[in-house]
Amino acid sequence: MTHNGLRFQVASKWQDSFRRFNQREPGISGLIAFSQAWDTATEFLKPRNINEPLPPREYTEAVRAALDVIHKSRRLPTLIETFLSQVESQFYLIQQEIDQFMIDYALDLDVCVISTMILRIHEWMKQWTPATELGSAFQTVYINFFQTHLFSILPDSFSSAFQDFVASTLPPEEEGEAQKQDPQIWFTFDALGLNDRFDSLIASVGYEHIERHVLETCTGQWGEPMLTPTRDWMTTKIVPWMLYVYGRNARTAEEARAILAGVGSRFDFHMAKTLCDLRTREIFDIIIDFPDSTGALQDLKECLQRVDQRAALVQSLRQAHRKRLLHPGADTKLILSQYVATIKCLRIIDPPGVLLFKVADPIRRYLRDRPDTIRSIVANLVGDDDSGDALVDETEPPRPLQAADIEDYSDPNWEPEPIDAGPDFRANKPSDIISTLVSIYDSKDFFVKELQVLLAQRLLAAGDDQSDKVEKERRNIEILKIRFGEAALQVCEVMLKDMTDSKRIDQHIQSQQASVIHPAIISKHFWPALESSEIVMPGQLKELQDQYMAEFTKFKPDKKLRWLTHLGTVNVELELEDRVIEALVSPLEAAVIELFSEQSEWTLDGISKRLGLPQPNILSKAISTWLDLGVLAPAGEGVYRVLEVSADQGAEAKDHVSRPATTVEVEMPPVVSVQQQQAEQMRVYWKFIEGMLTNLGALPLDRIQTMLKFAPGYDRTITQLAGFMEAARREDLVTVRDGMWKLNK
């Protein structure tokens, strides 16, 4: 049954097909006609070798009729399949040519070979294209087939060659050289489907070109913003190129713009990213160059808005700081000025200060650990900097120090912290540079103390032209008062007043009895601790002092003077047998030479006994000054003698000419530094500690601290106390066991 059914089925199908091919023609004439039509059609479509001379393919009536027949027999799909397999079998022709072209290209790397090759492939493609009359479906199938096949036979080397070719189509950097573009080639690419397939490749060529241009033109160019010129360059050079590549199908400018918008913004992003990366790498040097590098900062600001590279910037800058700034080799002044520049720069880039906060933190921590930071800042504040580049802008009006205040949530203009702000970030930090610097430390008292020390040094070092200098200092102090507050600088005020008072007193006394001594009379408790000395002045120096003191007591009957003999300067003139020497020396040096005028030979011991000087090392320094000047000469162990006649006449004479008025470098007055002062004050508290340890036995550190807080004026932290106790332990005054401190008996 099944068997029969199947046979019947096949028979009816056969009849059907036969009838269709035969077209109801008598006999098999229809079949023969179809066979002829098939031959005509396949012959017409057959892909031919274009290298052989061939008659042009003509879409004749016969072909049309043949196709008609095939169509009627519903054999068109089969025809297409047959055609495609023919194309496939002919593809070796194209492959041969491509291989030849690639070999040629490998030889001399001439991109023209590539363009010729592509045109040639296109030629093949056109040649084989079925006539349009066959319908678009036929063509589409053919094009897809051709492209797929083409891609499969393209060698690996083609992509790099193609890349080179695309690169060659880019407008050259030099003006005028602009190679005449052939837009045709891009249409060819399109026809071959190369554009879609190598889209990322083409884009990467564009990216690389932009990258190269940015690196070439922008590296090290920080003076002007480079973003706008680069964008201009993109408009004049890259956009026309993009028009060929991407916008060739656009008919109107509007359409072109729409097509280019997406791809253009991709290119623009890439440009911004390249520039941003470049500036991020250069940021440290940009900051060094500030304010000559404002342009670069503007660029960076704009780029950062486009590209999210903020984290990278912070990372890069922190790393640069660690590597180039925060190490023992860098001067504190340098670190400070770089810090200030960083503040200024990052404020341009990121006004809310999030970046600054992240970058500044390591610098601030590092500065806090440096012992001379305060001194450097203060020196800079009072304009004691020789380098000339003050941290503070002179034009910036001084403002009171701002304390970082707590956020005011009731403020109607309150804004949340920026999204990438760290946990400790404060939006309303002091914006003033000095406030920022001072806020490195917890208290501004350190600054005021250091300021006092510095002022003392400067005032006491002031020579004859005192009034000018005092005026300058007064101006400084007035400015600083605005910053630190009137009360904090009261002490400095008194110091300045002492200087002017001294001058007035001196004028009065000089009018009574002229004297060569002009003392600065200072108020003890308002000056930093000055090292005391017990030098007893000899001879005429003593007389000068006594005379002046007598006059002073007459003028101010209820006051006395106490000389600080180691401070100040003396201008002496030595008359020797063959020469006169003038020198500006310290009082101690003057005292030494005065002794030699009494008696021409002295021993070191003799001098130190006479001057009441316990430390001979200071003395030997004073003597060496005179040895250098050729006034004294050693005469045996620890014995010195005056050279009445110069040791070397000739040399001395020459020397004399070259140095008519010899000046000895005057050192800064030995003002006790803040640290020393603190140690000194701590000694006072030692008495308390000693007492409590005697009475109470062993005590833990925090207990000592608590009890010391009752002592008047005690303001040390427990850390400072620990340091002090440790020092006491080293001196074997106390012992510690399990955190309990005990007197060592």
Add this chain to the structure above:
Amino acid sequence: MKVKIKQWNAVAQWRWDTGNKDAADDEEGDVCGICRVPFEGCCPSCKVPGDDCPLIWGECSHVFHMHCLLKWIGTAASKQQCPMDRRPWATAERRVDANAPPTT
């Protein structure tokens, strides 16, 4: 050799001549019995030491910052007495005699 001093820029500290011989050598100096600030400093209501914040000598040989003492005398509780020895306060002519016993 002859040494000629042409100019000497010296430095000196001033201090009150309280007539206290011992105190002259004492590093710390004396403090005002009322405000406990050294005489060479200034009383709590002053900012500038020296002539602007002078001392006052009592017949009783006690010395104070003038401002401190006047303030004290101005209060009813003082009964016009020296705060140190409760003797009626009498300002000395200029200062105590140099030979007077030490004061504190």
